[in-house]
Amino acid sequence: MRNPKISGIISRPRSALGVAAVAGLAGLTLGSGLAHAAPETEAATVTAPSVLEGSTEVSGVDVVGQRRPRPQSEKFSKPLVDTPRTVNIITSDALNQQAISSLADAFRTVPGITMESGEGGAPAGDRPRIRGMDSTSDIFVDGIRDAGGQSREVFALDQIEVIKGPSSAYTGRGSTGGSVNLVSKVARADSFRAASLTLGDDATRRVTFDLNEALTEGTAVRLNGLYHENEVNGRDAVHGDRWGVAASIGFGLNGPSRLTLDYYRMDSDELPDYGLPYVRTMVGGVVHGTLLTGHDDAFYGLTRRDFRKTGAEISTLRFQQELGGGWKLSNAVRYGRTTNAYVVTNPDDSRGNVANGYVYRSAKTRNTLTTTTANANTLTGAFSTGGLRHTVALGTEWAEEQTHSQGYVLTSPGLIAGLAPALVSAAYSATNLACSSPGRLGATYGYNCTTLANPNPNDPWVGTIARSPTFTATRVTTRAVFAFDTIDLNEQWQINLGIRHDAYTNRFSGGTITATGVTPAVPLRNEASFWNYQAGLVFKPVPDASLYLSYGSSSNPSGEGAGDGSSLAATTVNLDPEQNDSYELGGKWNTLGGKLNLTAALFRTDKTNARVTDALGIIDLVGNSRVQGLELGAGGQLTQAWSVTAGYSFTDSEVIDGGFVSGVASPNNGKAFPNTPRHAFSGWTSYRITPAFTVGGGASYMSKRYGNAANTFVVPDYWRYDAMAGWTINRTLDLQLNLQNLTDERYAVKPNANHMVQIAAGRTALVRLNVRY
Numbered sequence: 023m024r025n026p027k028i029s030g031i032i033s034r035p036r037s038a039l040g041v042a043a044v045a046g047l048a049g050l051t052l053g054s055g056l057a058h059a060a061p062e063t064e065a066a067t068v069t070a071p072s073v074l075e076g077s078t079e080v081s082g083v084d085v086v087g088q089r090r091p092r093p094q095s096e097k098f099s100k101p102l103v104d105t106p107r108t109v110n111i112i113t114s115d116a117l118n119q120q121a122i123s124s125l126a127d128a129f130r131t132v133p134g135i136t137m138e139s140g141e142g143g144a145p146a147g148d149r150p151r152i153r154g155m156d157s158t159s160d161i162f163v164d165g166i167r168d169a170g171g172q173s174r175e176v177f178a179l180d181q182i183e184v185i186k187g188p189s190s191a192y193t194g195r196g197s198t199g200g201s202v203n204l205v206s207k208v209a210r211a212d213s214f215r216a217a218s219l220t221l222g223d224d225a226t227r228r229v230t231f232d233l234n235e236a237l238t239e240g241t242a243v244r245l246n247g248l249y250h251e252n253e254v255n256g257r258d259a260v261h262g263d264r265w266g267v268a269a270s271i272g273f274g275l276n277g278p279s280r281l282t283l284d285y286y287r288m289d290s291d292e293l294p295d296y297g298l299p300y301v302r303t304m305v306g307g308v309v310h311g312t313l314l315t316g317h318d319d320a321f322y323g324l325t326r327r328d329f330r331k332t333g334a335e336i337s338t339l340r341f342q343q344e345l346g347g348g349w350k351l352s353n354a355v356r357y358g359r360t361t362n363a364y365v366v367t368n369p370d371d372s373r374g375n376v377a378n379g380y381v382y383r384s385a386k387t388r389n390t391l392t393t394t395t396a397n398a399n400t401l402t403g404a405f406s407t408g409g410l411r412h413t414v415a416l417g418t419e420w421a422e423e424q425t426h427s428q429g430y431v432l433t434s435p436g437l438i439a440g441l442a443p444a445l446v447s448a449a450y451s452a453t454n455l456a457c458s459s460p461g462r463l464g465a466t467y468g469y470n471c472t473t474l475a476n477p478n479p480n481d482p483w484v485g486t487i488a489r490s491p492t493f494t495a496t497r498v499t500t501r502a503v504f505a506f507d508t509i510d511l512n513e514q515w516q517i518n519l520g521i522r523h524d525a526y527t528n529r530f531s532g533g534t535i536t537a538t539g540v541t542p543a544v545p546l547r548n549e550a551s552f553w554n555y556q557a558g559l560v561f562k563p564v565p566d567a568s569l570y571l572s573y574g575s576s577s578n579p580s581g582e583g584a585g586d587g588s589s590l591a592a593t594t595v596n597l598d599p600e601q602n603d604s605y606e607l608g609g610k611w612n613t614l615g616g617k618l619n620l621t622a623a624l625f626r627t628d629k630t631n632a633r634v635t636d637a638l639g640i641i642d643l644v645g646n647s648r649v650q651g652l653e654l655g656a657g658g659q660l661t662q663a664w665s666v667t668a669g670y671s672f673t674d675s676e677v678i679d680g681g682f683v684s685g686v687a688s689p690n691n692g693k694a695f696p697n698t699p700r701h702a703f704s705g706w707t708s709y710r711i712t713p714a715f716t717v718g719g720g721a722s723y724m725s726k727r728y729g730n731a732a733n734t735f736v737v738p739d740y741w742r743y744d745a746m747a748g749w750t751i752n753r754t755l756d757l758q759l760n761l762q763n764l765t766d767e768r769y770a771v772k773p774n775a776n777h778m779v780q781i782a783a784g785r786t787a788l789v790r791l792n793v794r795y
Contacts, residue, residue, distance in 0.1 A: 106558025256784025262292025634681025
């Protein structure tokens with residue numbers, strides 16, 4: 023446990039898991055068994071493309087078979103080439119080839135996704151934007167919403183699915199820019215053993231294993247394990263470790279009745295890093311900012327104060343029954359639990375300290391517990407009537423998400439009165455601001471101020487950390503029914519239809535604990551009922567190509583992301599949901615005999631009733647915003663030795679009507695969405711030089727973007743390059759070298775709207791030994 027002054031934090035058996043992981047690797051190496059098809063695990067050097075849209079994946083080192091990945095959800099009844107929307111699938115092989123270990127890094131391979139920093143009311147963790155829209159609460163695990171702020175691992179994933187465009191018909195509330203589904207590794211009917219050991223020049227020590235054993239005909243168990251620790255090249259003092267386990271047992275895997283029970287757990291412990299402050303200047307009375315340079319390695323936090331501990335547990339019971347005639351009934355029951363506790367330093371420059379050579383170590387705190395209980399039922403099948411073929415999916419969903427959140431109270435000798443962020447005035451560059459004098463440094467003021475040029479993360483902070491007496495509690499309940507129908511009019515024309523109804527209830531409560539009891543906060547309650555739709559028309563000029571036009575809608579009720587920091591407020595509790603409409607025109611083509619897959623799509627999403635402040639100073643549904651653009655993709659296995667994937671996105675976002683500020687039309691009208699670059703590109707290719715040697719490399723680009731809605735904080739563009747080399751020693755062993763961020767580019771990965779930007783890791787070398795039986 024890093025900080026013994028913290029109350030209410032449970033430590034975890036760090037060393038025990040490290041020993042267990044190494045023992046798992048040793049047991050795998052010493053175990054006996056026949057060779058089987060290589061599992062899609064971290065322990066395989068592969069030549070697969072990184073992101074696939076209707077494309078071919080190659081599993082294992084030898085190209086002996088091909089399959090076309092498709093979304094896990096049974097709501098998608100057709101192959102990707104016939105699916106009338108943009109869907110990107112990142113396979114586990116692709117993650118392994120690029121040595122990607124976190125969901126945040128995986129998003130880097132998908133143009134059109136950016137990441138944001140947590141701060142204040144937004145918890146630290148995975149905070150993606152898809153097509154310019156906040157998608158924090160639109161992450162799912164095996165089709166069920168994964169609520170609660172967290173930083174997700176990939177060791178137990180088979181694939182990551184990114185569904186772009188409003189898709190509330192598929193997922194329920196939210197998903198305005200799209201949604202993400204994480205597909206778990208589950209028990210399979212065959213047997214295999216695989217493990218990997220990764221070492222890095224950033225002090226990475228990573229062990230994973232994937233063991234699957236067929237016990238009897240149709241019964242199997244699978245166990246995945248992880249131990250990981252690392253520092254961060256180019257960032258002083260930052261480090262972290264995590265461990266995880268994923269277990270699955272399946273019954274009747276080869277029969278009409280299948281039952282699987284899955285359990286997942288991951289815990290992490292890290293020194294969190296909120297990066298660098300913006301460099302602020304005054305231009306025409308308006309504060310502007312850009313990325314700080316020259317201090318890339320500087321860490322402004324405190325090792326004796328800052329921490330972040332997270333935990334995630336998911337238990338899922340799934341049952342499938344084939345009813346005959348191609349009909350199938352599926353049921354999934356889940357209980358999940360996530361925790362997210364931290365004290366993190368926001369290197370604050372909202373009061374002009376950086377201009378004077380100082381930084382205020384503003385502490386942001388949170389201790390949150392989120393639980394999810396869910397049940398999903400789906401009936402799928404096909405029938406013909408009137409000469410038309412219908413492929414249908416009907417179902418119901420019920421879920422309840424409960425979140426309890428508190429902050430921490432920090433006490434420290436010499437805390438400066440008035441250090442809380444304040445509005446910047448015309449006296450921005452004045453020297454009478456908090457921290458902006460040498461007398462504010464050191465023990466006299468509790469080490470809460472430091473220098474811009476030479477911060478010392480080991481300053482002897484001697485304060486205390488305790489739970490805040492103020493807490494909030496939310497409970498979100500969702501009841502939904504849905505229906506999807508794909509109609510084959512003939513061999514060339516298809517119609518895809520979908521509809522969903524959600525009954526949504528959000529209850530907010532809270533209070534302050536006192537010596538005599540609890541002083542309750544004013545309870546709030548929002549109830550909403552909304553319909554969403556999906557429609558697509560597909561034309562197939564040839565069997566391996568399609569042209570499509572699709573429509574999708576989505577709804578954003580008040581407090582939709584309760585588990586991820588979005589709570590009800592008195593000013594919005596009675597508002598109806600925001601509504602969004604999206605149109606997409608695209609084409610997909612599996613050419614060169616299916617070896618190369620090409621995609622193109624034009625899209626537009628309109629939000630016509632955004633929550634904004636009206637001319638009377640009341641928040642109402644009168645705002646308007648729009649995002650539109652173009653996406654291109656290519657990927658495939660061009661030869662048995664050469665694979666390639668590439669994607670490009672052009673995104674044009676605009677606030678059309680941002681309401682009023684002090685009775686005057688919003689100055690943000692006509693501005694771009696925050697953290698939404700106009701141009702983004704990602705590409706990767708690999709080539710097997712000989713049967714034993716493979717090399718690969720890739721590049722990614724993101725154009726200039728803005729950290730805030732006013733478009734005054736600029737985040738510069740960047741290029742990043744990566745490379746890999748793999749050596750297949752024999753059927754059991756292979757070795758892989760990954761060089762990440764080859765040019766040591768110091769770019770922003772997670773901008774914040776007001777204070778700071780998180781910086782990418784510097785150049786990193788990783789070596790991985792893979793073992794498989």
